[in-house]
Amino acid sequence: MGRQKPFYDWPIPDHRHRLVDFVGEAFLIGAAGVSAYQFVRGLRGAPSGGRLAAGAHAVRANTPRVVGSFAAFSAVYCAAECAVSVxxxxxxxxxxxxxxxxxxxxLKHSRRGAFGAARAGLIGASAVAAAVGVFHIAFEWLDHTTPSRRTTITTGPLAPVATAQLPPPLAHWRSVVDKDVPT
Structure with missing residues (x-):
């Protein structure tokens, strides 16, 4: 029989793997940041003599809850991004x-009512737009301050290879930022 042709004409990226990667990265980054924050918070609020134990206890008590919420929010964000793309x-x-x-x-603030959800949506869109703008400015600055990324091989067994293009730093974010920016 064979497979039927899908009803869409464009190639859909593999959103399942994008979701797993995005949530995993968010979990790890959140775990590192939240652990450091909770440890310092536990240190500051403890009496002298028990600060190290209090810092470790604060990490064990609070980090899983906050990191789980951060990963869940990242999953909703990634799912929404894939849905908008499709x-x-x-x-x-x-x-x-x-x-x-x-x-x-x-969606996160929908329990506050329509006005609260709309306000949170506006703040969320503004925060993402600001982050994208900061990334764009940073990459423009990197383009102007770093020397050319071309390297020339003149000796050895690879001499016929005249130039090789090295990948830019943070290539994934570069591709995200430059999709919509006119040159």
């Missing part, structure tokens, strides 16, 4: 991230 016909640009930030923040 709804827009497979376009991958910064507007997907901004819309996903608005949707995830509004």
């Amino acid at each position: 709804a827009r016909g497979g376009k991958e640009d910064t507007w997907n991230s901004i819309a996903a930030g608005a949707a995830a923040a509004a």
Whole structure:
């Protein structure tokens, strides 16, 4: 029999693996940051003589809850970003991230009512737009301050290879930021 042709014409990226990668990275980054924050918070609030134990206790008590919430929010954000990408016909640009930030923040605060969800969505979209702008400015600055990334091989068994293009730092974020920015 064979497989039927799907009803869409564009190639859909593998959103399942993107979701797993995104949530895993968010969990690890959140675990590192929240652990450090909770440890310092436990140190500051403890009497002298028991600060180290109090810091470790604060990490054990609070980090799993906060990191789990952060990972769950990241899963909602990634799912919204993939849904917006599919709804827009497979376009991958910064507007997907901004819309996903608005949707995830509004969904998180939906128990506060329509006005609270709308306000949270506006704040979420603004935060993602600001982050994308900061990344764009940082990459423009890196382009102007770093020397050319071309290297020339002139000796050895690889001499016929004249130039090789080295990948830029943070190549994934570069691809996310430059999708929608005109040059």
